[in-house]
Amino acid sequence: NNLVEYFKIDNNNITVIRNGIKDRLNNGTLKIFDPNNIKILYPARINNVKQQVKIVEFLKNRLSKKITIDFVGDGEDKDKLNQLCKESTQFNFKGFVNIDEIIDDYDFVMLFSKNEGLPLSLIEACMFQKPILANDVGGNLEILNEGHNGFMLSNFESLPNTLSQLHFLSNEKYQVLAHNSRQIFETKFLSEKMYTEYRNIIEKMIL
Numbered sequence: 001n002n003l004v005e006y007f008k009i010d011n012n013n014i015t016v017i018r019n020g021i022k023d024r025l026n027n028g029t030l031k032i033f034d035p036n037n038i039k040i041l042y043p044a045r046i047n048n049v050k051q052q053v054k055i056v057e058f059l060k061n062r063l064s065k066k067i068t069i070d071f072v073g074d075g076e077d078k079d080k081l082n083q084l085c086k087e088s089t090q091f092n093f094k095g096f097v098n099i100d101e102i103i104d105d106y107d108f109v110m111l112f113s114k115n116e117g118l119p120l121s122l123i124e125a126c127m128f129q130k131p132i133l134a135n136d137v138g139g140n141l142e143i144l145n146e147g148h149n150g151f152m153l154s155n156f157e158s159l160p161n162t163l164s165q166l167h168f169l170s171n172e173k174y175q176v177l178a179h180n181s182r183q184i185f186e187t188k189f190l191s192e193k194m195y196t197e198y199r200n201i202i203e204k205m206i207l
Contacts, residue, residue: 133151
């Protein structure tokens, strides 16, 4: 949109190639969803932009008892986040971990940043067949399709209610969301697809 509207480039001269990553899905079995024990993973650098501290402070005593949120990562706000999480049974700070080793235990992957580019954590969520929860910033909407593979988080005030609605999901609906996440990854973000598209452009330039 920026190329067309600001730089006035003909849309026919623009090719979009999305960042792709190597497929690391080992277990293709979809998780069974338990609406009474919903586990959300929040993988991101621990800082003001990613808003982990603010999220815990705001959701404390407002979050459904059926939900837990685990934060993983490193960053300048980790000590404060760790202390806040120790004061609650619904929030946990796991530190820096290998996502591949833990993600199977979670139902959703969440991101609620002030700004974003194209977040790797959400692409990885789709790769691992996880529905996502994210706000409308940066490239999130290139990955999240509301109601198709996850749900939109509008603002802080709506967070408690939006998250509480998750326990009304049936396992059948959850399975559809998870399947759709994987389909989005395979359609848009496979590294092989990215390589092929770059190769095609380079070959055209040479010829």
